[in-house]
Amino acid sequence: MRGPHDVGGDQVDHGKLELAERDLEHWETQTDVIFCALSAKKFMGVDQLRRTIEALPAQSYAELSYYGKWAAACITGLKENGLISEDDIHDALGPEDSTDTVLFRTSDCVRVKEESHGGLRWRKPHLRVPGYIFGCTGVIERVCGVFPNPEASAFGSTAMQPLYRVRFNMRNVWRMYEGGEMDSCDVEVYQSWLEPACGPEGAADNTRANKRARTQDPHHGHSHGHEDHTHLERSAVEQAAVDKEGEEGASQRIASALYRIVTAKSLMTTEEITTTVESIQNAGLSLSGPKIVARAWTDNSFRELLLKDASAACTQLGVTAANNTATTVLTVVANTPTVHNLVVCTLCSCYPRSILGMSPDWYKSRSYRSRAVLQPRAVLKEFGTDLPVSTEIRVHDSTADLRYLVLPMRPEGTTDWTEEDLQTLVSRNSMI
Secondary structure, eight states, X not given: OOOTTOOTTOSOOOOSOOOOOXXXXXXXXXXXXXXXXXXXXXXXXXHHHHHHHHTSOHHHHHHSOHHHHHHHHHHHHHHHTTSSOHHHHHHXXXXXXXXXXXXXXXXXXXXXXXXXXXXXXXXXXXXXXXXXXXXXXXXXXXXXXEEEOHHHHTTTOOXXXXXXXXXXXXXXXXXXXXXXXXXXXXXXXXXXXXEEOBOTTSOBOOHXXXXXXXXXXXXXXXXXXXXXXXXXXXXXXXXXXXHTTTSOXXXXXXXXXXXXXXXXXXXXXXXXXXXXXXXXXXXXXXOHHHHHHHXXXXXXXXXXXXXXXXXXXXXXXXXXXXXXXXXXXXXXXXXXXXEEEEEEOSSSOOOOHHHXXXXXXXXXXXXXXXXXXXXXXXXXXXXXXOOOTTSEEEEEEOOSSEEEEXXXXXXXXXXXXXXXXXXXXXOTGGGO
16 A cells, blocks of 8 residues: 555646755754764664654644654654653643633634644544544534633643534535435534634635545545545645745644754753754765766776776765665666666655755655656756657666666766866756
8 A cells, every 4th residue: 555655656746846945944954963863873763764754644744844754753763662751752842732712703614623633742642522523614603611621631731722512514524414404413622623714705615524525434544546635635735845844833843842852861962963963064065976976977997886886986085875874875877878867766755865965855845756757758857958759768766775876978078177177067966
């Protein structure tokens, strides 16, 4: 069964790539550093990171940004490995959002949030909202007052929450409901589970609820092989999360909690993190990639070794070929007048970071990961590379332990250039 991470060749229209470059936010680099250190110290590994990312609740997977997923997965992995407790996580995340201010009025249109809206608290919740109305739209029938929130008080909190009776049309809740069009069900719902859901003229927007009722059996948590609206929505939300990578939100809050956890539990020191952040930020400035390519252009024996045993060739230049997060093997593939290579990781973002530094946003995007194996010529054209049909395109899907580097062809008219001058012609993108 394909998981949410496995997007290679899916049929969703993700649109063109967003090629604009941006600097990572400090918290993103910090999250990267923390995982690399956890991996180096054998507290958790890259395969566990991938698995825990893939196991995130569907909505959290879709809405968290790239490094938000990393942070959530690190916390889960540390808990699995017995290094931290649920209390450690809850303390680091801080109190859950709570207010005793009444935000809705009678006749307001509201939607019940999905179960996973609080699913990253890392403890089994005490839910007082019935699952059959998750995601459904209804109307406030009455404001019942402000009460102790049982979902919080179950863990010792004294937080208060407004309580509402919400009226749901049966046909918006149950697939194939056979009763009358006006039949309804009133459910008591605390405010933390509700969000506004009004249409253009104040009418209830039942689109989401109708889709749920038509396609999901009340005893079936998720449907495959039925209508694919869930996948369409998920891909759109996930891409938006990647596009907004630097914005503050749930991802950054989880990353901040991870930082507090690893320092409080002495898994890492603040100084250690700060020093490593600086080295990571400078990793892409070493010009290892251009140095390798320029040497291959000027030294045939080095080129032959590079294509045969890239690690050995890199050693000659004093370059580390393996990534610092896993034992990877660098594999170099050469462009020729008849063959053009393209590198992708359709399952996550595997990338020769020891050579090229941090991977760009477009490489991690759902659009690139999906389309590179389905529409490689269209993808290359968006980078300004328009190849004739006679040129063979070879896509390399880096899903396991190999990391690929493309050796571009040497530009014409550079016969007399020095190796240092040639390095200035080599871009990161040309090596992907």
